[in-house]
Amino acid sequence: MSTLEVRHLVKDFRVRDGLRRGTLRAVDDVSFTLAAGRTVAVVGESGSGKSTVARMIAQLETPTAGEILLDGEPIGRRGRALARYRNQVQMVFQDPFASLNPYHPVSYHLERPLRIHGVARGKEVTPAVHRLLRSVELDPPEVFAAKRPHEMSGGQRQRIAIARALAPGARFLVADEPVSMLDVSIRLGVLSLLARLQREENLGVLYITHDLATARHFSDEIVVMLRGDVVEQGPSDQVILDPQHDYTKTLLAAAPDPSRHGRLRDEVRAELAAQAS
Amino acid sequence: MSGTTTAPGPLSSAAHAAHVARLTPVLTARDVSIEYEVDPPVRAVRDVSLTLHRGEILGLAGESGCGKSTLAYGLDRLIRPPAVMTSGQVTFHDADGTETDVVALDGDALRAFRWDKVSMVFQGAMNSLNPVISVRAQLEDVLTTHRPHLTKQRRRERCAELLQLVGVDPGRLDAFAHELSGGMRQRVMIAMAMALDPQVMIMDEPTTALDVVVQREILRQIMRLRETFGFAVVFITHDLPLLLEIADRIAVMRAGEIVELDTAEQLYAEPQHEYTQQLLSSFPSLLGEFSYDEERR
Numbered sequence: 131m132s133t134l135e136v137r138h139l140v141k142d143f144r145v146r147d148g149l150r151r152g153t154l155r156a157v158d159d160v161s162f163t164l165a166a167g168r169t170v171a172v173v174g175e176s177g178s179g180k181s182t183v184a185r186m187i188a189q190l191e192t193p194t195a196g197e198i199l200l201d202g203e204p205i206g207r208r209g210r211a212l213a214r215y216r217n218q219v220q221m222v223f224q225d226p227f228a229s230l231n232p233y234h235p236v237s238y239h240l241e242r243p244l245r246i247h248g249v250a251r252g253k254e255v256t257p258a259v260h261r262l263l264r265s266v267e268l269d270p271p272e273v274f275a276a277k278r279p280h281e282m283s284g285g286q287r288q289r290i291a292i293a294r295a296l297a298p299g300a301r302f303l304v305a306d307e308p309v310s311m312l313d314v315s316i317r318l319g320v321l322s323l324l325a326r327l328q329r330e331e332n333l334g335v336l337y338i339t340h341d342l343a344t345a346r347h348f349s350d351e352i353v354v355m356l357r358g359d360v361v362e363q364g365p366s367d368q369v370i371l372d373p374q375h376d377y378t379k380t381l382l383a384a385a386p387d388p389s390r391h392g393r394l395r396d397e398v399r400a401e402l403a404a405q406a407s
Numbered sequence: 408m409s410g411t412t413t414a415p416g417p418l419s420s421a422a423h424a425a426h427v428a429r430l431t432p433v434l435t436a437r438d439v440s441i442e443y444e445v446d447p448p449v450r451a452v453r454d455v456s457l458t459l460h461r462g463e464i465l466g467l468a469g470e471s472g473c474g475k476s477t478l479a480y481g482l483d484r485l486i487r488p489p490a491v492m493t494s495g496q497v498t499f500h501d502a503d504g505t506e507t508d509v510v511a512l513d514g515d516a517l518r519a520f521r522w523d524k525v526s527m528v529f530q531g532a533m534n535s536l537n538p539v540i541s542v543r544a545q546l547e548d549v550l551t552t553h554r555p556h557l558t559k560q561r562r563r564e565r566c567a568e569l570l571q572l573v574g575v576d577p578g579r580l581d582a583f584a585h586e587l588s589g590g591m592r593q594r595v596m597i598a599m600a601m602a603l604d605p606q607v608m609i610m611d612e613p614t615t616a617l618d619v620v621v622q623r624e625i626l627r628q629i630m631r632l633r634e635t636f637g638f639a640v641v642f643i644t645h646d647l648p649l650l651l652e653i654a655d656r657i658a659v660m661r662a663g664e665i666v667e668l669d670t671a672e673q674l675y676a677e678p679q680h681e682y683t684q685q686l687l688s689s690f691p692s693l694l695g696e697f698s699y700d701e702e703r704r
């Protein structure tokens with residue numbers, strides 16, 4: 131079975147504060163394994179290093195230390211080896227309003243990866259584009275292929291971004307907050323598309339998010355990060371229903387839950403009443 | 408989304424009517440329509456009637472483009488061309504018994520009304536604070552404009568007091584916006600909105616850009632201040648679970664109309680409008696079971 135593994139990943143950034151220079155350890159010793167057909171969620175607040183992990187896996191950043199292994203082999207960092215890696219591991223970015231070129235139609239966004247990665251050529255390209263569009267549930271494909279990004283909703287654009295990531299034949303998707311920019315009523319649609327692709331195409335998905343509820347329901351394993359460290363990791367239900375680390379508990383307590391309506395109001399009233407007496 | 412033609416008014420329950428009957432109105436909007444005069448014109452708010460009661464937190468929930476911010480800005484006369492209020496009345500019922508026709512206010516009267524009676528916490532604290540003057544200068548600006556009789560000494564005290572109220576060390580008064588964290592900036596914005604003891608505060612996604620833990624602390628602070636000072640809040644957000652935790656009543660907006668208006672308890676327990684149900688089902692419960700039903704899309 132195909133796996134993507136990170137071992138003891140570390141990332142230092144150089145920072146400058148006035149005349150002082152220093153390093154900031156954004157990611158400190160992160161390890162986990164993503165297997166085909168599985169979803170791993172990395173959760174944490176801003177600055178926790180979760181996006182840096184994603185960017186290192188997508189090779190948009192070079193790790194300071196540690197390794198990334200694809201099917202047990204250390205990955206190539208340049209030339210053909212890098213191209214091979216990129217065939218397998220692709221990224222879906224947070225903002226579908228920024229990640230698609232407004233000048234080009236959808237077909238351009240999907241044809242390019244197909245050609246560059248040698249997946250299709252000549253007459254095969256258009257049917258391949260249509261197949262991709264159907265796989266992300268944009269039907270009829272001829273209509274969507276001709277559209278430009280501004281003619282589509284955020285959810286449709288994010289589906290294009292997913293199709294583009296799949297185009298090279300990727301077996302692993304790194305999705306960095308893929309739904310946080312979308313309207314709430316279409317978020318689950320996009321997430322369930324990822325879940326379906328994961329199931330049907332045996333895709334490995336790394337889901338970077340700050341939303342604990344979708345992390346729990348859409349992934350098999352959760353990695354909780356705090357200031358670059360992994361504070362807890364394990365099967366999703368276990369992490370959410372039986373958290374061990376204080377930080378996980380804090381995060382869970384802070385997450386709004388519709389079934390606990392009026393909670394905050396009642397807590398505050400009780401607090402004030404206690405203070406008054 | 409299909410075009411809606413007639414507005415039968417929002418769905419509400421009997422429990423809601425009973426709840427509202429016990430309250431006193433502080434701000435009433437009647438048949439408010441706001442249009443963006445672009446080509447073609449966009450009717451962002453369509454004949455909306457809404458009553459905000461003294462001391463309550465009224466949630467305004469909806470997705471981007473539904474008109475929730477436009478409506479809230481309309482209540483405070485903050486809309487600018489190309490947006491125009493084409494019809495409607497907004498009345499402010501002051502605690503001292505005077506009634507103010509907000510739509511008729513102009514010039515000095517409007518300036519005196521805004522912030523003093525109805526203040527606002529804007530969405531991006533990042534962009535709402537002036538980056539080149541200190542927090543103190545911005546807080547004092549509110550006081551010198553609206554309370555010119557205050558002595559310098561008293562003004563300084565009030566600024567320190569305000570920061571304390573929102574949980575920021577008064578030592579930070581001389582800081583600039585970029586020296587503060589996102590959460591602190593938002594707290595400063597709340598302090599500024601509270602400077603004149605307003606009876607109504609309109610909060611437009613005040614915590615959306617913040618991390619959940621910080622978000623929670625700020626919400627807690629807002630709730631505490633509301634209990635202490637008794638101002639009413641219009642809380643605008645797309646985050647329905649959050650609203651369910653803090654709001655007394657919730658109005659659900661879609662395409663410029665309020666489709667459902669009810670107490671938070673009732674809205675959660677028995678949502679009547681299809682769209683409310685859809686919104687509620689967009690947030691899987693953290694601790695409960697969940698399975699996404701593909702047929703429902």
